[in-house]
Amino acid sequence: MLDNDTTDDFADQMVQCRNCGVPPMIHGSRFLLRPPGGHSMAKVHQALKLAGCVARSGRRHQELVVEVDDHHRLADALVESLHMNELADTMIMPAKDDGPDLDQLWSVMRLSDYTANVRGAWLVDLVESGRLTAFMQPIVDATLRPVGHECLVRGHDTDGNLIPAGRMFEAASSPRLAAYFDRAARLTAVARSKRLPTDQTCFINFQPSVLYDPENCLRTTVAALKEYGIDPGRVVFEVVETDHVSDMAHLRRIVDYYRNAGFRVALDDFGSGYNNLSQFVGLRPDFIKIDKALVLSLNSHPIARRLVEFLVATAQDNGIKIIAEGVEDAQTFDTLKAIGVDFYQGFYFARPAPDPVTSVTLQ
Template sequence: MACSRCQTLPLSVETRGTLLLTGAVRELIDILIGFLEVEGLAFEDAGLEVRLPDSNLFEFLQRVRATQAFNALERRGISALLLEPGETLSFHAFTRARTLEQWLGLIDACGLIEILEAQRFVSWFQPILAATDGAVIGHEALLRGQRPDGTLMFPGEIFSLAGDNDLLFQVDRQARESALRCAASVGLQGQLFVNFVPTAIYDPAHCLQSTVGWARRLGFDPGRLVFEVVETERVGDLDHLKCILDFYRDAGYRVALDDMGSGYASLNLLATLKPDIIKIDLEIVRGIDADPQRQSVFRALVGIARDLGIQVLAEGIETQAELAYVIAEGADLVQGYLFARPAPQPHEPQWSEFWGSDRR
């Protein structure tokens, strides 16, 4: 069975059902009832619980925010839960309950929720090149969200809203599936780097089931897929991360660690996890040709990667001087705006000037 949490949105702009509201003390219920009466909403008073039949939680929260009827203490003391038609109140249902304060935070993420509900994630692609001759060996899939008006929501906003509103599970699952679907639709060849957030995965055997299923249905050879850990330095549970990476490896996929060099634990992570590829953080690569400190970090990472049989990808390259330095110091792969910006369907590049005119 696939993981249900990553496939269920906490707030829907369309779903209707029985809205349950409760407070820790009767005084809060009285304040709540006063609000419902002013708003002309039908309800049933059951002591420390109020029920609103045929209600939409999103619409209710919009009313609460528009009227500013409750102060911060009251918003934190009143909890809400929507039971869908035919659903009975159970202990498991209570896990979906949140305070009004928490629900109102989700309203600010309604743009992301609409994208998730309509499954309007797409992936753009940036090429990854071999350092030896500039040949394109694959692409990284980079997430974009399509709003109803056609404008795009970019990863910074997507993951900020998701992290603040407990939506990482849903975002991460749809992002992985979008990468596979979009790559297949544009006929990308070579390796495909697919990002994932380790903290959005409970048990890889369940949480990653849909991703593995999509890869099989779309005909991806496991050897073409590289699953890339984002924000590697922020991972707190190395045992859990190792379990996820082992799951991918056992299925025949390769794994990569992103943002290496951005924190203090990079060398220990390499020794513990032994990924197939490491991506050295763009903050290390930026201006590296003229910065001895960045050069020291880069050489240290390359050295231990060599000892462990790990490929090194230098990302964020924007100048020919940066490119020349990372190639001279042992990078296997390169990526950055110097070669191409992310695009929905990248064209075949022509970069012979960076490797010499005799490149075939």
């Protein structure tokens, strides 16, 4: 039985499911449900009845064989069921006759992941149909010279309308779907970075929580950069949601892997978690990006300014460059320059766009 390790191997298996008309690792119409010990089968029956599914006992005690006509209807019913939280750890697997299909044991998953994958099927279709793209937003120095761009993932719906990154990452709520989408986003950013001038740096986001084994999970990203002939020294990988990182040893393995491969590293969204600043500085990142919320309150809350001053001073003492995100007006830009921030990013300079820029016009 597979666990929730999220590697590129899982993502490869998910891609193979693109012609099934159903989410990754969801096949056929007959499934076996196995609730964890101590859970009432009556609660499972109630959820299935709500979805209009036919269920019968399996070969073993505490197993149900379920006939599914509409995966989306079942997923919606499970989410709406009052018992979903209690049923989340129920295992679902393809069935053959009245027992598990041994040829498809790789697709065993928790019921909560099943519902997330079904409801996120539109995201898989978006990726597989080539509707995932990346926009680029410049990062400038104090003279307004673009020194690099951050690649920001976007999607298009079937009518060509833009889908924001937040909606897509929210849809990728199961571990395997999150790994699949994070990998697709990284590879899309790599492909877009080919457009950058050779004197500019490309900033690419990744989520450390979906990378179980850095070497295995990131090898396709590194291989794509080599294929496009992009010098590793021009690439900075951004650790998103820095303030939510709890496993510092895991994060250090990722940072060390990238650094040993010749890339640079940035800690993104840095702000409210500054109590752990010493731990993050100990990772020796090349850049720290100050969280947008902190930048926006810079001129209205004195404590925000003092915090930014402290971050900048600490970074300078450790040879780390500071990037301020969310710069939207001249006053904020002037304040950040006075504090000594190294680089700047925000709508004041340019909004994300499909192509990079070589100069900026203040907004």
